[in-house]
Amino acid sequence: xxxxxxxxxxGIALGCVYGLIALGFVLxxxxxxxxxxxxxxxxxLGAFLSFTFIATLGLNYWLGFALAVVCMAVLGSTMExxxxxxxxxxxxxxxxxxxxxxxxxxxxxxxxxxxxxxLRIETPFTGGVFKLGGLVIAADSLSIIVATLLLCAVLYxxxxxxxxxxxxxxxxxxxxxxxxxxIPVKRIFSLIWAISAMVACIAGVLLAPITLIHANIxxxxxxxxxxxxxxxxxxxxxALVGGIIIGxxxxxxxxxxxxxxxxxxxxxxxxxxxxxMPQGLFGSRALKKV
Amino acid sequence: xxxxxTLDPSAAAPQGPGGPLLKLSNVESYYGPILAIRGISLELAxxxxxxxxxxxxxxxxxxxxxxxxxxxxxKGAVELEGRPIQRMAPDRVVRxxxxxVPEGREVFPFLSVLDNLRMGAFPRTDRDAVQRDLxxxxxxxxxxxxxxxxxxxxxxGGQQQMLAIGRALLARPKVLLLDEPSLGLSPLLVKExxxxxxxxxxxxxxxxxxVEQNAHIALETAHYGYVLEVGRIVMxxxxxxxxxxxxxQEFYLGMKQDDDRxxxxxxxxxxxx
Numbered sequence: 001x002x003x004x005x006x007x008x009x010x011g012i013a014l015g016c017v018y019g020l021i022a023l024g025f026v027l028x029x030x031x032x033x034x035x036x037x038x039x040x041x042x043x044x045l046g047a048f049l050s051f052t053f054i055a056t057l058g059l060n061y062w063l064g065f066a067l068a069v070v071c072m073a074v075l076g077s078t079m080e081x082x083x084x085x086x087x088x089x090x091x092x093x094x095x096x097x098x099x100x101x102x103x104x105x106x107x108x109x110x111x112x113x114x115x116x117x118x119l120r121i122e123t124p125f126t127g128g129v130f131k132l133g134g135l136v137i138a139a140d141s142l143s144i145i146v147a148t149l150l151l152c153a154v155l156y157x158x159x160x161x162x163x164x165x166x167x168x169x170x171x172x173x174x175x176x177x178x179x180x181x182x183i184p185v186k187r188i189f190s191l192i193w194a195i196s197a198m199v200a201c202i203a204g205v206l207l208a209p210i211t212l213i214h215a216n217i218x219x220x221x222x223x224x225x226x227x228x229x230x231x232x233x234x235x236x237x238x239a240l241v242g243g244i245i246i247g248x249x250x251x252x253x254x255x256x257x258x259x260x261x262x263x264x265x266x267x268x269x270x271x272x273x274x275x276x277m278p279q280g281l282f283g284s285r286a287l288k289k290v
Numbered sequence: 291x292x293x294x295x296t297l298d299p300s301a302a303a304p305q306g307p308g309g310p311l312l313k314l315s316n317v318e319s320y321y322g323p324i325l326a327i328r329g330i331s332l333e334l335a336x337x338x339x340x341x342x343x344x345x346x347x348x349x350x351x352x353x354x355x356x357x358x359x360x361x362x363x364x365k366g367a368v369e370l371e372g373r374p375i376q377r378m379a380p381d382r383v384v385r386x387x388x389x390x391v392p393e394g395r396e397v398f399p400f401l402s403v404l405d406n407l408r409m410g411a412f413p414r415t416d417r418d419a420v421q422r423d424l425x426x427x428x429x430x431x432x433x434x435x436x437x438x439x440x441x442x443x444x445x446x447g448g449q450q451q452m453l454a455i456g457r458a459l460l461a462r463p464k465v466l467l468l469d470e471p472s473l474g475l476s477p478l479l480v481k482e483x484x485x486x487x488x489x490x491x492x493x494x495x496x497x498x499x500x501v502e503q504n505a506h507i508a509l510e511t512a513h514y515g516y517v518l519e520v521g522r523i524v525m526x527x528x529x530x531x532x533x534x535x536x537x538x539q540e541f542y543l544g545m546k547q548d549d550d551r552x553x554x555x556x557x558x559x560x561x562x563x
Contacts, residue, residue: 163408166401166405166408167409169398169400169401170398170405170406170409173398173399173400173401174396174397174398174399176360176392176396177392177396177398178409179358179359179360179380179381180358180380180384181410181412181457181461182380182383182384182385182412182413182461183412184379185381
């Protein structure tokens with residue numbers, strides 16, 4: 001039983017990271033109807049940047065973290081400006097291919113710049129554990145869960161109560177009307193990409209102590225994608241819940257089932273869930289659009 | 291009565307002595323590959339309501355979209371207070387003082403009524419004045435205040451139309467572009483909406499360009515009218531004159547029965563340029 005709880009908490013932590021990446025998919029999709037397949041690579045890049053700031057340059061963990069997030073925000077909006085905006089309005093295929101290509105480019109660039117070794121950063125939580133009765137929880141896992149909750153609260157506040165956040169909701173609900181209101185729709189798109197890249201960066205830095213940093217952690221995006229679909233693809237809570245479900249299922253099947261199940265678990269869950277609820281968990285009642 | 295005088299006392303004095311507030315000269319716009327309006331010239335004087343009448347597909351909406359910057363004209367000029375605004379980004383046009391109430395309302399369905407209205411004031415930074423204008427809009431449309439916290443998608447068609455107009459007013463426009471405010475509403479509601487439109491013009495001095503299929507109510511409401519047919523202006527005049535015109539009575543007001551329906555033509559020589 002103790003094992004089960006411990007594994008579940010680990011799964012939730014992993015799922016939070018999936019959820020954050022899925023959140024990036026959903027934010028961009030809702031606002032611009034573009035599926036950004038480079039989301040996982042954005043996360044990887046964020047992790048590498050934080051490695052450079054923290055391990056190579058020797059900055060304080062929090063300072064390096066913040067710097068990486070800011071850099072990724074700039075990078076995200078630059079990508080939107082240079083790669084996506086020129087082809088916005090053309091068929092989905094071109095945009096999807098552009099984002100896949102973008103991901104490949106980012107991945108190989110990262111390989112060239114940071115090499116192919118596994119990198120690690122020291123976090124204030126490294127090695128720390130919380131003991132609760134017989135339960136032992138790694139501080140790393142706990143930090144991910146807490147950070148995800150905080151981030152969600154901030155995002156909720158931003159989209160619900162700030163003028164620019166409401167304008168983003170408005171743009172995603174009716175782009176033409178947003179133009180008529182004098183909302184600078186194109187700048188809003190850049191901002192959405194910036195926010196998605198920031199969220200991805202945070203996910204990457206949080207994940208770093210668990211999986212180490214290497215050019216292939218971008219592939220986690222492929223596990224976050226079913227999380228987004230599971231949540232209905234247009235719902236922010238859906239993305240997080242989907243992420244957590246997939247994280248927990250993956251961890252538990254890695255622990256209890258024979259080897260190999262771990263990697264397909266996400267897709268098995270997705271297939272079963274979509275057979276029962278084709279619209280995704282939150283798809284039909286996605287009344288609160290962001 | 292000028293718009294600035296009532297809505298925004300701090301704004302700059304109107305420029306150009308007596309020039310038209312909004313002027314289109316020889317505007318041509320394509321809608322995709324189709325030339326939707328050709329050689330459109332029209333003027334809107336300060337404090338007036340000018341209407342553009344025309345059947346479905348005549349190009350009425352295209353004119354408004356060209357003015358608000360959603361479509362770029364191929365040729366011609368759009369001037370606001372003598373300043374060319376064609377090919378400007380839509381958000382800049384709004385900041386210069388043109389608000390568009392689009393066809394079919396286009397409210398933000400999942401935002402509350404209040405947030406919808408606040409989005410109308412998006413370019414503005416004067417919070418106190420926005421709050422005052424909000425109260426003013428609630429004065430004209432009390433039902434919006436009652437339902438301020440409901441999602442706009444739950445409003446009825448008429449209420450959504452009121453919301454769309456109120457939302458546009460919150461930008462404190464010099465010119466309000468109204469695209470078929472009567473669309474899909476019951477006759478009673480149409481009357482109510484147009485009564486408020488007239489009041490806004492009388493009391494607040496909002497200048498309006500009104501595009502309508504419902505010629506009857508449009509001619510009753512506006513001061514001056516243009517008639518649009520397949521992308522061209524074929525007739526213009528004061529609404530009083532237009533109402534008396536045979537062609538208008540026949541084709542737009544349905545007051546005369548036509549014997550030979552197969553040969554519907556304008557009796558006068560078309561006056562297009």
